[in-house]
Amino acid sequence: MKNWYKISKASLSVEEIASQVRNSLLRDDEETLAALCLPVSRHLAQILINNGYKAASVVQGTFTVDNPDPSAYEDWDVKDFGSGEETEEDYEEMEAAKYTPLHYWVQLNNIVVDITADQFNDELDEPMPEVVTGDINALERYTVITDNFIDPRIMYR
DSSP, X not given: XXXXXXXXXXXXXXXXXXXXXXXXXXXXXXXXXXTOHHHHHHHHHHHHHHTTXXXXXXXXXXXXOSSOOGGGGTTOOGGGSTTSSOOHHHHHHHHHHTTSXXXXXXXXXXXXXXXXXGGGGGGOSSOOOSSXXXXXXXXXXXXXXXXXXXXXXXXXX
C-alpha cells in the first residue's frame, strides 16, 4: 500500500487521489464505506491538503435519498423532533428526516469530493458512483448544514 502522505503534489488529480484513498480503505469483504463518512472524509481531506489541495475541508450536511430503508429508523422517537410533544408537525419532521440522512464529505471551495455516497445506493433510484465530484450547486442530493465542519489544516497542527 502506498504512503498517501508522500504522493507527489502535482502527480495526481483530485479524482485519482480520492479513488486511490477509497480503494486503500475498503476491506476485502466490503463494497462501500457505509457509516464511515466522517472519519473517511477527515482522512481524505488531510491527504488532499498534503498533496497541494489546501482548500479541502470536511462539510456536514444531508444527502437526499429516494426510498429510505425502514429498518434504519425503527428506533427513532418522534419526541426527538420539532417540539418534542408528538404533534402532527413533529411526525412530519421525523418522516422528512428519513429522506435526508446526515452525511459528511470533502469540499474544495464549491467542489464536492465524496467517496462514501454509494453507501446510499440501496435507497436510490439511480446509484451513485464510487467517487462523486462536482459543483455543490449542481448536485441536488447534497445540502450543506455546516461549511468547514472540520478544517484539517487546524486539526492536524
